[in-house]
Amino acid sequence: MDCLRAETYVLDQLRQHLTPTLFYHGLHHTLDVVEQAHSLALAEGVSDDTELALLRTAAHYHDAGFLTTYQGHEAAGCALARQVLPGFGYEPAHVELICQLIMATRMPQSPGPLRLAQILCDADLDYLGRPDFWRISATLYEELTVRNLLAGEEAWLRLQVDFLSSHHYWTPTATTRREAGKQTHLAEVWEQLARL
Template identity: 50%
Template structure:
């Protein structure tokens, strides 16, 4: 598996083909998920071979956005199945990668440790200091695609999302849950203030 060449290929594709409207799901998000995935592989003692599969899945997980913002996980798997054989990935490895990509579909549903790691890396920001600044980019993206109209709808969506979300790996549970719960509390208070108006 020439994962370095696969990385060069997919980052170039994302850079060229992602829409400027993807203020959240841009190249920066893929690179963030990739970095967190590498970190989690290290802490969670993932084997070198599985780490390569996970890192590849992280790089390809939102590549479907180059085609369409609907069903992008399925489209990302199509891209992986088409392109990864050129870099020496076996069918078995590609199916594992596609399993990881599909696990990130909301609501996340990982079936094994590797899928759990990618799910946690994908939503790592929910328990980080940059929660509000990253959230703002998602709000802009959802407005650009007419999914949301205003900040009140966004904050209600965030409360609902955070209430349902869970981290899966012991590392992410330990280092991200407290902050995530604090954000949920703040946002619940904000949403309650709408009721009082």
């Protein structure tokens, strides 16, 4: 399997064809998820080269469905993976695993016991517990607002409270790295709501 060509292909597609109003789900998010997935995998003791390669490919393709649709983008990303990855030498079982990982990131996340899926889910929402949470969440607010999916700031803050309250990290590493920061951000969102 030629991972480099598969990754180059999808990154080129994202660069050229993603709508510019994907302020959160843009190329930068995909690259961040790739980086975080690799970091988490190593910290979680994933050492098998094939597993690492399939996780990396799934991270590159996890939001590629935004090329064609907003709602249901995970399934669209799987369709793209099934269409192009065999041409890069991926075996059918590898493609299906990649699709399983991509579908696990659908909200609400459902990785089940599959370690690679848990890692990808945690990488996808790593920012929730990071210092750049507010900057990144502002891009999601902007993305949802231009699509008329939010009814103002109060609705956004309530959505944030619900999301942060119900979310949990799946891997011990992500929990250790990010849970405390996420709880701090939740408290800050509550403070903002109280001021409205």
